[in-house]
Amino acid sequence: MKLLLQAISRYSNGMDVKRDAFVHLLRSASESVQAFVYPPHCLLCRTPLDESEGLCPGCWESMDIIEPPRCARCGCPGLSHPCTNCADKDYVFSRLLALTPFSRSVQRMVHMMKYQGQTAAGHTLGRALGWMLEGESLPEPRPVVVPVPLHGSRLRERGYNQSVLIARALARVLELSVEDRALKRVRATETQTNLDSAERGANVEGAFIVRRKDPVSKRPVLLVDDVVTTGATANACAAALLEAGATEVHVAAVACPYFDAEEPDAQSVVTGSDLFI
Numbered sequence: 001m002k003l004l005l006q007a008i009s010r011y012s013n014g015m016d017v018k019r020d021a022f023v024h025l026l027r028s029a030s031e032s033v034q035a036f037v038y039p040p041h042c043l044l045c046r047t048p049l050d051e052s053e054g055l056c057p058g059c060w061e062s063m064d065i066i067e068p069p070r071c072a073r074c075g076c077p078g079l080s081h082p083c084t085n086c087a088d089k090d091y092v093f094s095r096l097l098a099l100t101p102f103s104r105s106v107q108r109m110v111h112m113m114k115y116q117g118q119t120a121a122g123h124t125l126g127r128a129l130g131w132m133l134e135g136e137s138l139p140e141p142r143p144v145v146v147p148v149p150l151h152g153s154r155l156r157e158r159g160y161n162q163s164v165l166i167a168r169a170l171a172r173v174l175e176l177s178v179e180d181r182a183l184k185r186v187r188a189t190e191t192q193t194n195l196d197s198a199e200r201g202a203n204v205e206g207a208f209i210v211r212r213k214d215p216v217s218k219r220p221v222l223l224v225d226d227v228v229t230t231g232a233t234a235n236a237c238a239a240a241l242l243e244a245g246a247t248e249v250h251v252a253a254v255a256c257p258y259f260d261a262e263e264p265d266a267q268s269v270v271t272g273s274d275l276f277i
């Protein structure tokens with residue numbers, strides 16, 4: 001509020017306050033007011049936080065963020081390439097890296113982001129994914145970030161694309177540019193939840209086109225999605241991007257319920273959920 005008053009005072013006194021600086025001051029003031037009215041708290045357990053970091057230390061821990069070593073192709077933890085998770089997959093993208101194996105905490109965050117309008121969850125997940133990717137080798141030259149698009153009808157219904165939220169937060173951490181209009185979903189696809197791997201591939205085949213070729217041509221692309229399961233959607237997007245001239249496509253996702261050889265029922269945790277829209 002103090003900053004807002006300072007800004008208005010300077011502006012009204014006719015001082016040379018440039019528009020960008022004024023907007024910046026207003027934004028800072030707005031954030032100050034917001035922090036006063038809604039003090040930062042953990043998105044999951046509501047514990048008050050000193051700074052708006054999204055989650056408290058305990059909830060960060062419960063996200064179960066995947067640590068190396070991981071498969072060089074699908075990012076599955078603890079296994080070497082090619083691993084049992086991806087040996088039978090026809091990925092056209094070069095690499096998939098997921099932040100988490102879809103722990104309960106991440107399921108809650110994804111649900112908040114997609115169905116409860118809590119866009120802050122998208123920023124938190126995107127930043128965390130960006131921090132993780134800082135420790136990985138990204139393709140050269142620096143890739144352009146492209147979020148998986150929603151179909152227009154779904155976008156109107158939700159009001160935002162959760163993959164764009166994640167992509168923007170990730171790109172800020174990595175200082176990459178985002179092309180959120182490069183891909184278009186031209187066909188509304190039925191929910192993938194109850195389809196097997198082959199059906200998922202058929203369901204999304206031809207569902208995406210590249211509508212802006214220049215930003216993705218002759219350079220690598222970092223495709224961003226919220227949850228990758230069989231990889232069918234990411235594969236369809238990657239196929240369209242490669243067709244448009246992208247040199248290679250890497251995929252970054254908040255979660256992938258990797259098959260775990262020691263825990264073969266691990267995927268059942270997402271069966272029947274409706275999170276993959």
Ligand SMILES: [Zn+2]
Binds near residue numbers: 042044056
């Ligand atoms: Zn917490």
Ligand SMILES: [Zn+2]
Binds near residue numbers: 072076
């Ligand atoms: Zn693998």
